[in-house]
Amino acid sequence: MGGCRMAASSRRSSSAPLPPALVEELATGRILFASTEFLALSGYPSGELIGRAAAELRLWADQKASDPVLAGARSTPVRASLRTRSGDIREVLVAVQPGAGCALATVAVPVENGSRLHEIVQSGKLFLELVENCRDFVCVATLEGQVLYVNPAGRRLVGIAPDADVTGASLGDYYTKDGARFVRTVVHDRLVEQGFFHGEVQMRNPGTGEVIDVEMDSFLLPPQTPGDPPLVASIKRDVRETRRLQARLAQAERMESVGRLAGGIAHDFNNMLSVVLGFTDLARGRIPAGHPAAADLDEVTKSAERASLLTKQLLAFGKQQAIHGMAIDVNEVVRGLERTLRQVAGDRVQVEICLSPGQSVVSADPGQLEQVLLNLVANARDAMRSGGVLRIATGEEVLDDEAGHREALPAGRYAALSIRDTGTGMDRATLERIFEPFFTTKRPGSGTGLGLATVYGIVRQTGGAVQVESAPGKGSEFRVLLPRTDRPTPRSVQPLSRPAAAKRHARVLVVEDRVNLRILVERCLREAGYDVVAAESGAGMAEAALKADVLLTDVALRGPSGPEIAAELRRRAPRLRVIYMTGHDPEAARALKPSGRLLPKPFKPEQLLEAVRAELDDAA
Secondary structure, X not given: XXXXXXXXXXXXXXXXXXXXXXXXXXXXXEEEEEOHHHHHHHOOOHHHHOOOEHHHHOOEOOXXXXXXXXXXXXXXXXXXXXXXXXXXXXXXXXXXXXXXXXXXXXXXXXXXXXXXXXXXXXXXXXXXXXXXXXXXXXXXXXXXXXEEEEOHHHXXXXXXXXXXXXXXXXXXXXXXXXXXXXXXXXXXXXHHHHOEEEEEEEEEOOOOOOXXXXXXXXXEEOOOOOOXXXXXXEEXXXXXXXXXXXXXXXXXXXXXXXXXXXXXXXXXXXXXXXXXXXXXXXXXXXXXXOOXXXXXXXXXXXXXXXXXXXXXXXXXXXXXXXXXXXXXXXXXXXXXXXXXXXXXXXXXXXXXXXXXXXXXXXXXXXXXXXXXXXXXXXXXXXXXXXXXXXXXXXXXXXEOHHHHHHOOOOOEEEEEEEEEEOOOXXXXXXXXXXXXXXXXXXXXXXXXXXXXXXXXXXXXXXXXXXXXXXXXXXXXXXXXXEEEOOOOOOOOOOOOOOOOOOOOOOEEEEEOOOHHHHHHHHHHHHHOOOXXXXXXXXXXXXXXXXXXXXXXEEOOOOOOOHHHXXXXXXXXXXXXXXXXXXXXXXXXXXXXXXXOEEEEOOOOHHHHHHHHHHHHHHHO
């Protein structure tokens, strides 16, 4: 094709709109370019066409007869049925112009406009117009790598000025050293032997040194006249963003798997901690003050409570904590914690706080947002052992569709919370693992490796994302993005104190499939004066429910779940109150309202009794 031999400085001479046209890759049928007129005709947005095959989209109603790529290039227009995005069929006349040996330019005009088609196809500028508008790097060169043509997108990718004449320049100047060697050997030999090459190679921008990963399709062009040297046409697609998205997806899937594992471990551990705390509390109540064993039992309780804090962090990482979301102002959270944050940072760290004007309201759990802030400040402090500057800032960020896609977030307005330090910074290998539970760069014994994992879990469960920028010796910045809300923040009120209700005679049904925990709960309730019917499942509880006041059930049971048992019993006894014991299930918390109460594990006997008393008081 003569158009491909033009000097690289040649430009389009006409600003007339392109006809309804596609450029498709010959080998795969992948759509490389679609004109505005074709988008209007088909009803597709550009993002749903580019990079996909016409066959995949079922663009042609009669696939074998109508798909120009499958049917081969046609110089004579034929009638075909174009399926629009809405499913409607448009009768069009289709003509195909081969170009560069590696792609086809397909023109489709409505039948009623068929008189234009012959003129369009005969225009020698058609394929050049499409290539010039293609978003991929398109070039034509000799087999030895001398450049004859580079399209505008290719120029932008490797830093060639729009008006620069690169005719005769070496294409090898735009590859990395290894990439150039690969093209001279492997790609060259494949082209000579097979006439085409598909693979990946690294290019570079000579001006900036930027390395660019590209997917390349190269084809030998047939000589235009006898005796002409063979030419090579190449289409190169920048795949860096695709690789980044693939890496983020792989990390998200890995974190999701680890989160499920962590949540399951925490759930089982919470059951054991409930037993430890419960029986220790009962034993503590049976010995007189000053008894030598009292101090020992107190230490057991303290250790179990510290262990429960670890399980809470695991649950947060696994996004398996119940979220009590409410409208809160991020600025107010920072102001309320300022004194504590300065204490956590320590005397050697200078803390700067820069809050955005007005409110920055999000829907989040206040306690968990405070935990995110404290964990990030503690992490920054640990990165500045010799002191430094810690900057806490709030603001707003608006994500468009593209930016939201990168963060796996919907487009919209987000509150931004930034924690920046001047510490040691992190290398790429560390950055890839910082949110994994138990991963830490600290010396053994100086950290659990759960701080940033907890941050990750809380933020993701709240509907946000965490961005990190860091480099060795240049400090780190963590940016937390949380979706903005228009809900008003609640006014601060003092809670009304309510005296604990007097213990009264009541019957409690207990369903718990772990024997030791069931024994503990039953014993605590009986000693408090309640009638108790306990079982490992809901089987046989129907009659007892008619005379019961409260059902106390675990959520996760080996048979029917706690919510399923509660629903069945309440069909027979609608006034039955329900308390769910759970170590990790957030769905349970959502299923409770408005007919149940949540008792998180691990719990002490006094917390168990308070939950039962509160439920009975509400029923009174």
